[in-house]
Amino acid sequence: MKKIGFLSFGHWSPSAHSAARSASDVLLQSIELAVAAEELGADGAYFRVHHFARQLASPFPLLAAIGAKTSRIEIGAGVIDMRYENPLYMAESAGAADLIAGGRLQLGVSRGSPEQVIDGWRHFGFSPADGESDADMGRRHAEVFLNVLKGEGFAEPSPRPMFPNPPGLLRIEPYSAGLRDRIWWGSASNETAVWAAKQGMNLQSSTLKKDETGEPFHVQQAKQIRLYRDAWREAGHARTPRVSVSRSIFAIMNDEDRAYFGRSDGDDQVGIIDNMRAIFGRSYAAEPDKLVDELKADEAIAEADTLLLTVPNQLGVAYNAHVIEAIVKHVAPALAWR
Template structure:
């Protein structure tokens, strides 16, 4: 196995927080217990996916708020909040509030574009304004500006016994510098770099066309280089890579069989760009920590970063997540040069 050029500095994990629609509390409680376990194991961050009108986390900000009261050190992030569903002013208030509750541990990850399946939800989401909503990067700029303390109102002062601020309250110092952008294309990576944001690059990227290279690692490497070329911090700009990684060191034979079937079912979609948007999926990485580390060191995208947010597979049992996270923290992470936080 080749030695790492730079030891991994930050190790995080990402969960979708699946739940049973007939008993949603159980799944949410499992997610919070997974975050608590992550802190106990020394992970640097726990990140939440965002799923609207599905059986996954629909309100990661609310889940992060709960997690702030059950943890004291681990960073909490979103990967990502689709801003097409959000009012930037209200979201700025929510994020600032949770960041204050956490002691400055929140890392909001966001993206733009029309809401998924917009045709079916537009009447419920924007019954009066759907045709004029702006789903462009301007939504991110509004959010960042409001969190930084730019005016949200033309009035500041006292009316009767009530005092009004002209900017978002509470103000969370430093939160604006911890905002990440989830980029899938070279263009969005370039824009995020120009804005001075941090970059979340995941297991899904946008290929230029159906005949473009199908080597995911090559595309991710190019995306990261494009981002850093535009960022004021250049090569020091923060990038976090997120792949689906499943170490099997302490897995039972039954778990190994389950994991292998999961990966096998998902592998065909990695052969070529999918759908009208030409989305390319990264292969899942399954094996012992030594095998996973060898695959990562051979990955051009991984070699560009010193922090990762490995995505947990969908639909597994709580015991599976305990095994996977424990192997990540006690075996895979150290094999990559990472040390748990205390």
């Protein structure tokens, strides 16, 4: 059994060919798609976070709105760039959104992606400490965030508060119990996957990974997941961790699907991103029976408990609901995911 959700990059463009032509369009359509996905039986609605871009940026208003409009589906991010985040303010926002959603938030965080601007986090008021890289700063922010989510008091109360305080040190409010166990780390390397396991975070692994062995993408990703689980066991955490992988998967059900994705490239790609040799996982696009055979051979999907389907949000809510439905109802059952 696997949980199946969607992952949207939230692109918008004023192009006449786009169904999402403004920020308002993409935000409102994201809510509509989450509602539709829940009705179709999908398990998760996840959204990428990119600053200084025509994409979704601050996630918590959107996640809270989806939480208020849905009742069952998991709601998450994949991923929030921690270089840009004030961990305490983020804990307040996350706690509020999780309470609105009834404890359904699944937050992916990470060091982040290549940026639209030079050192964009500096514009948000953050700079690495002496001897730190920006990646180090992102991990430090993540550690503070995780610590605050434990709900323990740490701030000395004022002797003359505006409102009466409970006894002892004060914690960040609102506090949402259980959210600490629903934080995921988006990892592009084996090393950071092991670090995430030690920190007690779930693992998100996307369609991009550091090329560490030259093997096919899904093989490298499966090895990353196994290393993560080994490190989790060695750390002695009490709960069972969750692991998600992202894939571009399109079942060719009609002529429209064939026009969009009938010529999709079925090979991994290798390139340089952020001075790192990276391997990009292939897309899957075929008739359902052929798709089932191809997906059976994907080792990383087999290792993961959660699959996030990347959706082309600029094609509109109705088409993306069709994409999700085709996988949930026509492909997943044949693979025993449902």
